[in-house]
Amino acid sequence: MRIGIVCPYAWDVPGGVQFHIRDLAEHLIGLGHEVSVLAPAEEDTPLPPYVVSAGRAVPVRYNGSVARLSFGVLSAARVRRWLHDGTFDVVHIHEPAAPSLGLLTCWAAQGPIVATFHTSTARSRVMLAAYPILQPALEKISARIAVSEYARRTLVEHLGGDAVTIPNGVDVDFFAKAEPKAEWQGQTLGFIGRIDEPRKGLPVLMRALPKILAERPDTRLLVAGRGDEQEAVASLPQEMRARVEFLGMVSDEDKARLLRSVDVYVAPNTGGESFGIILVEALSAGAPVLASDLDAFAQVLDQGGVGDLFANEDADALAAAALRLLGDPSRRAGLSERGALHVRRFDWSTVAADILAVYETVMDGAASVVAAEDARPGRVARVRARMGREQ
Known part of the structure; x- marks a missing residue:
C-alpha cells in the first residue's frame, strides 16, 4: 500500500502529534508498506528518508499553545507536487482543521482521505466561525479518526460529523x-x-x-x-x-x-x-x-x-x-x-492494525465507486453517443 501522511506541525520541534506520525510511519514501513510523510521543516533539518519537507513553519497561537505551522503559496505548491509524485492509495491527514498542510492537502487531494483529529478544546467561537471556510475541504474526507473521546467530542461540537476512536500508539x-x-x-x-x-x-x-x-x-x-x-x-x-x-x-x-x-x-x-x-x-x-x-x-x-x-x-x-x-x-x-x-x-501492533483497517475500508469504498461509474456510461460517453446519433 502506498500511504501519504501529512504532519501539520514542524518536524524539528518535538511534540505528541509528530511522535505519533513518526512511530506510525515507521511501524507501517516495518510491515512492508510504502510511506511518505509531508511535514514543515527548516531546510537544514536532518530528516528521516521517509519525510519530505514542505518548507519552514511559522509560530501561530493554536489550541492554547504556540504551534509551528506551514501555510501559503509555497506550501500549497509543495503539497501538490508531493501528491503528484506520491500517487498514494490513501492520504492520511492529521489535524485537517489546523491552518497548515492538512487543510492545503484536503483542498488539493483526490481519492481516499483519512483524517485524524488530535485536538481537545472547549467550544471555540473561532473554530465555529471558520467552519464555512473549512467545510468544502472537510467534506472530501472519507473517514475520520479521533485519538480519544474528548477529541471526538471537539470534532462533533465544532465541525459536525463523527469519528471512530483509535488511541495514540506506543512501542x-x-x-x-x-x-x-x-x-x-x-x-x-x-x-x-x-x-x-x-x-x-x-x-x-x-x-x-x-x-x-x-x-x-x-x-x-x-x-x-x-x-x-x-x-x-x-x-x-x-x-x-x-x-x-x-x-x-x-x-x-x-x-x-x-x-x-x-x-x-x-x-x-x-x-x-x-x-x-x-x-x-x-x-x-x-x-x-x-x-x-x-x-x-x-x-x-x-x-x-x-x-x-x-x-x-x-x-x-x-x-x-x-x-x-x-x-x-x-x-x-x-x-x-x-x-x-x-x-x-495502546501498543502499535494493535493501534496500527486498527488504522490499516480504516485505510482498507476507504480504499474499498473508492474502488466500489469507480467500478459503479465504469459500469454505466459517463457524461462524456453519453454526450459523444448523442452527437453520433445527431450527425
Missing part, C-alpha cells in the same frame, strides 16, 4: 525493556515536557515541591524538556533549587531510561490535552503515575485504576498525593503491575 516494549539509570534513581519525581508552556503544568509542580521536600528532603525532581530553567525555579526558596535537576532535551532512549528510573512520574498538565501519550509511555516503562484529573488523563489511567489522580491545578493536592506514593512502595508496585497490563491496548 510498549521499547519503554518496558529500557535500562534504568543509577543516577536517576532513589526518591525521584520525573517530569517531561516543555518548561515554558504553562499548560504542561510545571509551575503547579513547583508550587507543590516545598511541601514535598519539607517531609521528604531527599526527594529530587528530574525535569526533561526545553525552556528557561532559571525562570522555572524562580518561585522556589534558594535552598531548595538544588533539588531540581534539569536534563534539557533528552533522546528517546534517555526518555525511556528516565521513566524506568523514577519513583513517581508526575503529569501536572492543566488543560488542552485530548489524550496524554506521556502517560502511556510512563505506564509502559513501569513508572507509577500521578496526574491531574483532566478527563483525557482519567480515561487513559482507567479512572485512577492504573495511576493516581489529583485535583487539576491544586498544588496542595499534588503534594499530598506525591507524598502518599513516595511513602508507599506497595502502592507503587501495584500501580506498575496494573499499568503494564492496561497499556498493551
Whole structure:
C-alpha cells in the first residue's frame, strides 16, 4: 500500500502529534508498506528518508499553545507536487482543521482521505466561525479518526460529523525493556515536557515541591524538556533549587531510561490535552503515575485504576498525593503491575492494525465507486453517443 501522511506541525520541534506520525510511519514501513510523510521543516533539518519537507513553519497561537505551522503559496505548491509524485492509495491527514498542510492537502487531494483529529478544546467561537471556510475541504474526507473521546467530542461540537476512536500508539516494549539509570534513581519525581508552556503544568509542580521536600528532603525532581530553567525555579526558596535537576532535551532512549528510573512520574498538565501519550509511555516503562484529573488523563489511567489522580491545578493536592506514593512502595508496585497490563491496548501492533483497517475500508469504498461509474456510461460517453446519433 502506498500511504501519504501529512504532519501539520514542524518536524524539528518535538511534540505528541509528530511522535505519533513518526512511530506510525515507521511501524507501517516495518510491515512492508510504502510511506511518505509531508511535514514543515527548516531546510537544514536532518530528516528521516521517509519525510519530505514542505518548507519552514511559522509560530501561530493554536489550541492554547504556540504551534509551528506551514501555510501559503509555497506550501500549497509543495503539497501538490508531493501528491503528484506520491500517487498514494490513501492520504492520511492529521489535524485537517489546523491552518497548515492538512487543510492545503484536503483542498488539493483526490481519492481516499483519512483524517485524524488530535485536538481537545472547549467550544471555540473561532473554530465555529471558520467552519464555512473549512467545510468544502472537510467534506472530501472519507473517514475520520479521533485519538480519544474528548477529541471526538471537539470534532462533533465544532465541525459536525463523527469519528471512530483509535488511541495514540506506543512501542510498549521499547519503554518496558529500557535500562534504568543509577543516577536517576532513589526518591525521584520525573517530569517531561516543555518548561515554558504553562499548560504542561510545571509551575503547579513547583508550587507543590516545598511541601514535598519539607517531609521528604531527599526527594529530587528530574525535569526533561526545553525552556528557561532559571525562570522555572524562580518561585522556589534558594535552598531548595538544588533539588531540581534539569536534563534539557533528552533522546528517546534517555526518555525511556528516565521513566524506568523514577519513583513517581508526575503529569501536572492543566488543560488542552485530548489524550496524554506521556502517560502511556510512563505506564509502559513501569513508572507509577500521578496526574491531574483532566478527563483525557482519567480515561487513559482507567479512572485512577492504573495511576493516581489529583485535583487539576491544586498544588496542595499534588503534594499530598506525591507524598502518599513516595511513602508507599506497595502502592507503587501495584500501580506498575496494573499499568503494564492496561497499556498493551495502546501498543502499535494493535493501534496500527486498527488504522490499516480504516485505510482498507476507504480504499474499498473508492474502488466500489469507480467500478459503479465504469459500469454505466459517463457524461462524456453519453454526450459523444448523442452527437453520433445527431450527425
